[in-house]
Amino acid sequence: MGKARPRTAAFRTLLSLTQRLALRALVLPILMSVLILPISQALAWTITADFESGTLGQMAQGPTGFSVGGGMTQTTFDNTRPNTGTKSAKAFINAGNEGWGEWGGLFVNGASPYFHSPVGQGGELWFRMYVWFPSDWNWQTGTYIKIMRVLISPGSAKISLLANRFGGIVGNSEVVNQNYGSSVSYSLGTWQFIEMYIKLHATPGQGIFRAWKNGVLVFENTTHPTLPSSSHSATDLYVFSQWNDGSPVNQSCWIDDIKATTFQPANRDAQGHYMIGAIGGEGQAPTAPGSLRVAP
């Protein structure tokens, strides 16, 4: 971090006093924030994806999109319905398809361009996205539709936000084979932001799983473990990925402004729980789209 300030005398002379003061104002708080990070957050990171820099019609992966190799074939950079900027990702699913490899995308642990690290016992993970489902969206399914997921490794267990066939928000943990119901549905015909939070812990009473819609708590569970063992960790993040029993019709939705972080956000919900919340209100130092901010 200290290298952020130019060191050569020649360079210093190019900086006006005002510029130096501005640099100091920027760098000092960052240094201080790193120094006071607890050891458990030593590898804290933030991922952001706003889909602004990709090629229209191409798979929505790479800088500003999903991980390289984590894109899905029918989910592309699109400029017809941005939440912010001029682009978002249009996620198409074919009638009769479950959408795997087609609908959504992954942030893969250790993969370019993010290289985010696993989140283990005692760690906390926030994961938010904006999503727009059209007003004639058809939720039909015999079971559930995956919306946002966190992979627990090693193994294949996931902690997820699902949709039921009425468009209701349902939580699910494959760690403890539990569903968490809610009285809240995904909205149609408007942008909404959906967020999940997991405190990762293998001890009952120490793990936490929460979800919000538009910054309002949808459900929480504080009694079930969120890891199978203390040596497991959260690794990959999924958007969509599988429509159990297949989509009833050809249909597209849009996603934008994904943010995932292990830094404690400044925002809180009405109950006082920390959350990322709405874009622009995250209360953290800005992070460039597609970047990964890692504290040493």
Ligand SMILES: [Ca+2]
């Ligand atoms: Ca965007």
